[in-house]
Amino acid sequence: MAAKGREKLGTETPLSAEPFVPASTNLADLAAAAAACEGCPLFARATQTVFGEGPSSARIVLLGEQPGDAEDLDGRPFVGPAGSLLDRALAAAGLERAGVYVTNAVKHFSWEPRGKRRIHKKPRQSEIKACRPWLDAEVHALRPSVLVCLGATAVQAVLGSGVTIAAARGRAFDTPRGRVLVARHPSAVLRMRTPEERRRAFDELVEDLTLAARLAKRE
Numbered sequence: 161m162a163a164k165g166r167e168k169l170g171t172e173t174p175l176s177a178e179p180f181v182p183a184s185t186n187l188a189d190l191a192a193a194a195a196a197c198e199g200c201p202l203f204a205r206a207t208q209t210v211f212g213e214g215p216s217s218a219r220i221v222l223l224g225e226q227p228g229d230a231e232d233l234d235g236r237p238f239v240g241p242a243g244s245l246l247d248r249a250l251a252a253a254g255l256e257r258a259g260v261y262v263t264n265a266v267k268h269f270s271w272e273p274r275g276k277r278r279i280h281k282k283p284r285q286s287e288i289k290a291c292r293p294w295l296d297a298e299v300h301a302l303r304p305s306v307l308v309c310l311g312a313t314a315v316q317a318v319l320g321s322g323v324t325i326a327a328a329r330g331r332a333f334d335t336p337r338g339r340v341l342v343a344r345h346p347s348a349v350l351r352m353r354t355p356e357e358r359r360r361a362f363d364e365l366v367e368d369l370t371l372a373a374r375l376a377k378r379e
């Protein structure tokens with residue numbers, strides 16, 4: 161399977177994780193296979209695949225952008241500063257982190273060097289698209305009530321471009337892949353300039369997670 165994927169990289173075939181995705185609805189099988197994914201160039205400079213994490217019974221899937229430096233080293237999604245903020249927002253929305261499934265649109269850390277540091281580099285459209293089969297497999301395995309897109313990259317991966325967070329948050333979208341909500345990315349909340357802006361953005365994230373909890377409970 162891996163050889164087939166490598167062959168593809170040198171040809172005009174579009175980048176895709178597809179040859180690496182097993183026909184399984186078992187999350188552990190998917191995670192194990194994703195560890196060997198070479199569906200786009202990002203695997204080469206990252207430490208490891210950071211697959212989604214959470215119980216197979218999860219009714220809510222939270223979708224971020226890509227692992228950051230901390231996640232790349234740890235191997236789990238949202239364990240760095242953005243993860244701490246997400247945990248606080250989940251708690252404020254009455255949700256337990258251990259009860260939801262947390263994943264990313266892109267499963268390898270995309271970065272560029274700045275001095276000795278590795279700085280987050282926005283994944284390319286082609287990489288987001290290449291990684292999509294993993295998200296599809298996760299969603300197919302979980303069949304969640306609600307998929308919450310955290311930030312623009314997740315929105316782009318699920319709803320396509322042209323949807324802004326400010327316009328789309330707080331509303332439920334019914335898509336062929338199920339119900340989708342849009343919320344701010346925890347890192348965007350952390351980047352707000354003033355404490356007042358940060359507080360407002362945090363409250364909005366909590367509101368959107370609360371809506372997700374309500375919709376999931378209703379099903």
Ligand code: URA
Pocket residue numbers: 224225226227228231236237238239240242243264347
């Ligand atoms: N930001 C993300 O989008 N995902 C993570 O896992 C960590 C930070």
Ligand code: SF4
Pocket residue numbers: 176177194197198199200201202203209266267268287290291292294
């Ligand atoms: Fe595969 Fe996604 Fe990693 Fe690219 S980012 S190598 S498609 S798991």
